[in-house]
Amino acid sequence: MAVVAMWKCDRDNTMFDDKKQADAYDKMLELAEQFTALLESQVAGIDEKAAEAFGLLLANNKEQVAMACKGKPEVLAEILNPASVTDIAEAKAAG
Amino acid sequence: MAVVAMWKCDRDNTMFDDKKQADAYDKMLELAEQFTALLESQVAGIDEKAAEAFGLLLANNKEQVAMACKGKPEVLAEILNPASVTDIAEAKAAG
Numbered sequence: 196m197a198v199v200a201m202w203k204c205d206r207d208n209t210m211f212d213d214k215k216q217a218d219a220y221d222k223m224l225e226l227a228e229q230f231t232a233l234l235e236s237q238v239a240g241i242d243e244k245a246a247e248a249f250g251l252l253l254a255n256n257k258e259q260v261a262m263a264c265k266g267k268p269e270v271l272a273e274i275l276n277p278a279s280v281t282d283i284a285e286a287k288a289a290g
Numbered sequence: 291m292a293v294v295a296m297w298k299c300d301r302d303n304t305m306f307d308d309k310k311q312a313d314a315y316d317k318m319l320e321l322a323e324q325f326t327a328l329l330e331s332q333v334a335g336i337d338e339k340a341a342e343a344f345g346l347l348l349a350n351n352k353e354q355v356a357m358a359c360k361g362k363p364e365v366l367a368e369i370l371n372p373a374s375v376t377d378i379a380e381a382k383a384a385g
Contacts, residue, residue, distance in 0.1 A: 226358060229366035234329075236370060237347060238340040245333040252332060257359035263321060264352035264359075271324035275331060 227254035258283055322349035353378055 202217035203210050206224045211217035231250030235241055253260050256274045263271045267286065297312035298305050301319045306312035326345030330336055348355050351369045358366045362381065 222361065222363065226363040226366075229358060229363045233347075233366050233369060234344060237344045238333075238336060241333060241336065241340075245336075249329060249332045252328075261356045261359040263324060264356040266317065268317065268321040268324045271321075271328050274328060 223254045223257070226257060227251045230254060262286060318349045318352070321352060322346045325349060357381060 199212065200214075201210050201212055202214050204217055204221045204224065206221060206228075209217075209220060211220065227247070227250035229250070230253045231246045234246045234249060235243070238246075252274065259270045259274055262283070263269075270286065294307065295309075296305050296307055297309050299312055299316045299319065301316060301323075304312075304315060306315065322342070322345040324345070325348045326341045329341050329344060330338070333341075347369065354365045354369055357378070358364075365381065
């Protein structure tokens with residue numbers, strides 16, 4: 196039998212057979228942790244699980260967050276209402 | 291005496307004598323409101339003032355937030371520690 200390389204994200208032990216995916220996942224978790232740390236530092240007593248979930252929400256929607264910061268704040272509202280999702284390529288084309 | 295054009299941001303009645311500044315301020319407040327709305331929708335019972343302050347913090351640091359989403363999550367930590375601020379032009383140059 197062959198031996199197959201696997202990649203483990205040591206933040207939560209998720210396994211990947213593709214390094215690029217593992218790197219992207221690790222970067223997403225790092226971004227989530229940074230958002231969570233920032234939130235926890237600003238909102239005293241915030242529920243840890245809720246703060247983590249919010250960090251993940253922003254990290255998992257980082258394209259919309261970046262677009263909102265670049266002049267399209269309304270895109271943030273679409274994070275919770277995918278039905279009204281602006282196609283990212285279309286939004287970028289609209290510049 | 292002359293009559294001078296002024297621009298009022300109707301979100302909080304802040305006055306400007308420069309339209310471009312007024313527009314930028316209005317856009318920043320809109321971004322802050324969107325972040326606050328997203329946070330309030332995700333973290334039940336969060337203190338309204340704290341949620342507003344967090345929205346403003348992200349909106350006032352939108353360059354760092356966008357940069358964090360584009361692959362430099364560590365930049366978020368600099369929002370609270372300006373001493374270690376990466377010069378944005380330098381960070382962009384580093385690509």
